[in-house]
Amino acid sequence: MKIAIDEQNRLVASARRSGRLPVIPVAILVLLLIDVIFAGVIAPHSPYATDLSKRLIPPAWLPGGDVSYLLGTDLVGRDLLSRLMTGARASLGVALATIFVGGTVGIVLGMVAGYAGGRTDSVIMRLVDGSLSIPVILLALVLVSVREPSAWNVILVLSLVIWARFARLVRGEVLSLRERAFVALAQVAGSSSARIIARHIFPNILNTVIVVGTLQVGWVVLLEASLSFLGVGVPPPIPAWGSMVADGRAHMLSAWWLSLFPGIAILLLVLSLNFLGDWIRDRLDPRLRQV
Amino acid sequence: MSRALISTERLTKTFTRHGGFVFSRQPSVYAVSDINIQLSEGETLGIVGESGSGKTTLARLLLQLEKPTSGIVRFRGRAFGELNGREVREFRNTVQAVFQDPYSSLSPRMRIGEIVAEPLVVARGLRGQIVQRRVGQVLEQVGLKVSTAELYPHELSGGQRQRVAIARALAAAPKAIVLDEPVSSLDVSIRAQVLNLLRQLQRDEQLAYLFISHDLSSVRYLCQRIAVMYLGRAIEEGPADAVLSGPLHPYTQLLRAAALPRWKGQPGVQHSYRAAEATLPSKANDGCNFAPRCPQFNATCLRSAPLRRETRPGHFVACHEC
Numbered sequence: 001m002k003i004a005i006d007e008q009n010r011l012v013a014s015a016r017r018s019g020r021l022p023v024i025p026v027a028i029l030v031l032l033l034i035d036v037i038f039a040g041v042i043a044p045h046s047p048y049a050t051d052l053s054k055r056l057i058p059p060a061w062l063p064g065g066d067v068s069y070l071l072g073t074d075l076v077g078r079d080l081l082s083r084l085m086t087g088a089r090a091s092l093g094v095a096l097a098t099i100f101v102g103g104t105v106g107i108v109l110g111m112v113a114g115y116a117g118g119r120t121d122s123v124i125m126r127l128v129d130g131s132l133s134i135p136v137i138l139l140a141l142v143l144v145s146v147r148e149p150s151a152w153n154v155i156l157v158l159s160l161v162i163w164a165r166f167a168r169l170v171r172g173e174v175l176s177l178r179e180r181a182f183v184a185l186a187q188v189a190g191s192s193s194a195r196i197i198a199r200h201i202f203p204n205i206l207n208t209v210i211v212v213g214t215l216q217v218g219w220v221v222l223l224e225a226s227l228s229f230l231g232v233g234v235p236p237p238i239p240a241w242g243s244m245v246a247d248g249r250a251h252m253l254s255a256w257w258l259s260l261f262p263g264i265a266i267l268l269l270v271l272s273l274n275f276l277g278d279w280i281r282d283r284l285d286p287r288l289r290q291v
Numbered sequence: 292m293s294r295a296l297i298s299t300e301r302l303t304k305t306f307t308r309h310g311g312f313v314f315s316r317q318p319s320v321y322a323v324s325d326i327n328i329q330l331s332e333g334e335t336l337g338i339v340g341e342s343g344s345g346k347t348t349l350a351r352l353l354l355q356l357e358k359p360t361s362g363i364v365r366f367r368g369r370a371f372g373e374l375n376g377r378e379v380r381e382f383r384n385t386v387q388a389v390f391q392d393p394y395s396s397l398s399p400r401m402r403i404g405e406i407v408a409e410p411l412v413v414a415r416g417l418r419g420q421i422v423q424r425r426v427g428q429v430l431e432q433v434g435l436k437v438s439t440a441e442l443y444p445h446e447l448s449g450g451q452r453q454r455v456a457i458a459r460a461l462a463a464a465p466k467a468i469v470l471d472e473p474v475s476s477l478d479v480s481i482r483a484q485v486l487n488l489l490r491q492l493q494r495d496e497q498l499a500y501l502f503i504s505h506d507l508s509s510v511r512y513l514c515q516r517i518a519v520m521y522l523g524r525a526i527e528e529g530p531a532d533a534v535l536s537g538p539l540h541p542y543t544q545l546l547r548a549a550a551l552p553r554w555k556g557q558p559g560v561q562h563s564y565r566a567a568e569a570t571l572p573s574k575a576n577d578g579c580n581f582a583p584r585c586p587q588f589n590a591t592c593l594r595s596a597p598l599r600r601e602t603r604p605g606h607f608v609a610c611h612e613c
Contacts, residue, residue, distance in 0.1 A: 181396040182406075185459070188354050190383030190414035203400035 022279050025272035032088050032269060039086045044068065045079035047086040047239050052077055056255050072257045074247070080257065083239040084265055090228070090240035091269060094154050095220040099213055102159035106166025107209055111197050113167065114174025125171070128164040136161050136223055140232045149235040154227060158220055169212055173205045211281040218273035225266050241266050295368065296467050296499055297353055297386065298329040302362035304348055322348040324523035326362070327599075332466060335493060335500040337514030337531065339507060339546065345523040346503045350471045353501065354388055383414045387460035391472035393452035397444035403430075403455055404440030410463040429458040433488060450481035454488070461492065467499040474509060486512055507550040511535055516605075519543050522580050525599075529606030539608040541587050579611065587612050 035042070045068075054077040060067045071080040113124035140157045147153055177183065178201070186196050227233035228242030236243065241262040248258025303326070305319035323345045330336050338346050351357045353364060355371065363370045366382050374382065387410065390396050397406055407426045411417045417425075427437040433454040444452060453473065460468050470489070474482040486509055493500060493513075504510050510517060511531055518528040519540065527540040538544045578593040579585070585592065591611045599609045 181390040181392055182398040184351075184354075184356050185388060185390065185396060185456075186398075186409065186413075187356055188383065188386070188388045189410040189459075189463075190380060191409065195413065199401070200398050204398070206400075 022272075022275040025275035028268055028272040029276060032092060032272075035085050035088050036092050039089060043079075043082040043085045044070070045082040047078060047083040048237055050076040050078055056251075058255070059257050071261050072255075074258055075251070075255075080261060083244060084241070084261060087239040087241045087244060087262065087265070088269075090151065090234040090238060091221050091224055091242075091266070094151060094158070094224045094234065095217050097155045098158040098162055098220050098224075099217055101155060102162035103166050103209070103213055103216075105159065106163035107170050107205075109163070110167035110170025111174050111201055111205070114171040115178055115193065115197055115201060117178075121171070124167065128167050131160060131164040132168075134161070137226065137230065137232075140227050141230070144232040149232060151234045151238070154224060154233050157227070158223055161223070162216060162220060165216065166209070166212065169208065170205055173208055174201055177201055177204055207284045211277070211284055214273065214280050215277035218270040218277065221266065221270050221273065295329045295331050296366070297501075298365045298368075299326055299353070300363045300365070302326040302349075302352060302364060303360050304345075304352055304357060305360045321345075321523045323352060323359075326523075326525050328518055328525065328528070330467060330499050330501050332499055333497045334516065335502060335514045337510035337517040338501065338503045338520060339505060339510050339517060340520035341505060341546075343522075344520040346505075346520055347471055348523075349520070350388070350469050350501070350503055354386065354469055355382070380414055384410075384463050385466045386469065387463065387465040387467070388469040388471065389453070389456045389460050389473045391475055393449050393456055393476065394444075396456045397452055399444055401443075402440065403442050403444065403447070406444075406455065407440065407459045407462050410459065415463055425462060426458075429461045430455075432461065432492070433458045434484075450477055450485065453477060453481075453485055457485075457488065457492070461496070464496075465498070467501065469501045469503070471503045472505070473502075475504065475506065482509070489513060507535065507547060519546065524580070524609065525607075526581065526610065527606075527608045529603075529608075533603070533606050539602060539606070539613045540581075540610045541585050541612070542581050545586075 051073075054066075054069070054073050055075055057069050057073040057077075058065050059072045060070050062072075065072065069079050069081070071084065073079055074083070109124050109127075113121040136157070139160065140154070143153055143157055183196060183200055186200055191199070224233060224240070225242030225245070228240040229246040231243065231246065233242055234240040244262035245259045245266075248255065248260075248262075251258055302323060303321065304323040305321050307319050326349060328336065328338075338349065340346050348357065352359055355364070365371070366374065366378070366385075369378070397403075404423075404426050407429060408422045411422050411425055423440075426440055430437055430439055435451065435454055435458065439447070439451075439455070444455070447455065457473075473489070474485050477485060489500070489502075490513060492498060500513065502510060502513050514531050516529065517531045517534045518525045519534065519542065520526070521542050527534060527538065527543045534543060535547060538547050578595065579588070579597050582588040582592040589612070595611075597609045597611045599607050601607050602613075
């Protein structure tokens, strides 16, 4: 009896917990978004200006630190904090652009595949299987060696991977929606397929799409960081967190701050996105827990 | 003879069962087999039969939601394949539908007003004030408040939702409505209200109904003619009174005995209901496909399928024994 009550209290408590907006992650994300927009204005130094007389200054609270270089400087004397603040653009900007491009393509193709069925469905789903089986990093290396490295290429590569996840999920949703009576009734009323997809199918998958979209942003941020780490991401001198981790790797023992702070930035961003994504999922659609 | 709105000729729909590995195909299932029916203006035709008898497939075929395997559906005497774009729109304006499940019939993300307005907007191409007025009008006609238009489906009960579905079907002033088990998922008190509403509307608007149900009493309440389906075939068809008070086919007799033990004071007929499952009509059997369950079957029934014949004017039956 006691156990049952405890269990019930625990469930109620966990339900309450999951219902609360995750304040800290949201605060972090809001700050980062402000930073993405205003980095050029609020950064204390230029992220590009080198000053060899000020190279490898440690963070301000360490002996030899300088308060005007809060997180220290890198090998060529650039302010680490300013580079981190500007690097948020590469990380979050590329991630959001990827989710937008890849998400749109995936949603449209997923809806077409699920609604049309038959051969169209088979072709699109084989493309999905194909793109899910290509290693992202390899694809990026190939693409960058063929084309100039640029932020657009990174968005392209990541979109080529991410669209398939959206397409597969959306198709599944559409398959079950298509059998619902209101779709048949729309046909009886004379609605075209385009109208049915736009007016009856799309509004009903929107929740799912929002949930998956948020959860995928964190994954894309990590992928972008991996690509920059390998030198096939956003090209230098534009700062990106992944490439900053890579640049500091060789000096890990002497100047550990070079890799540590961008690493922490990536961690905080991805964690915050995942917490927010989980919360939105629980609010909108608890059925999606396995995604 | 009144004008035929929809008629079918030897309408047949088979489904291929895909099973096993890639290319192995199971034999086809005859969901609807050789159906000839006609729905005239202002007429109410009931389709009865147990679940799996092909009633819903028949409805979907008539509504052009499925393509027939063979046979023809005609709209005002013209085969469907021959209709041009304008005539197809005309068909969509003329024939509407109400389905069984009022929960999945209404798109959860649309307001009631938009749902009801859809046939007007899509098939009639109307916009604005006229649409709003008509929506209010049909909502009142089915006994809902005009303000219901502002609500979402989840704010309504099952009975209210089914009224919305009916209002939507009425919106574009159709000549015929296909009603596929419209009251089966409603509880008894609401069922009676909705049946009354349907009868009222039929009289007011001179509508033709194709009323599909497994419930003989509601069919009797609403319909002038009845067709009884068993495993995809129409085994008996005739005026509602004749079919229900003097059923000829043993299946109709069983159905009536099960549903209405004392029909008009007649003693309930005791039937030896043979405990065989309905065999899946997996191929066009040689014999009568009711034979495995029939209390009166004989050798002829196993050898050849019975043909449809007219026993009295307008009363058809497909059985060797009656």
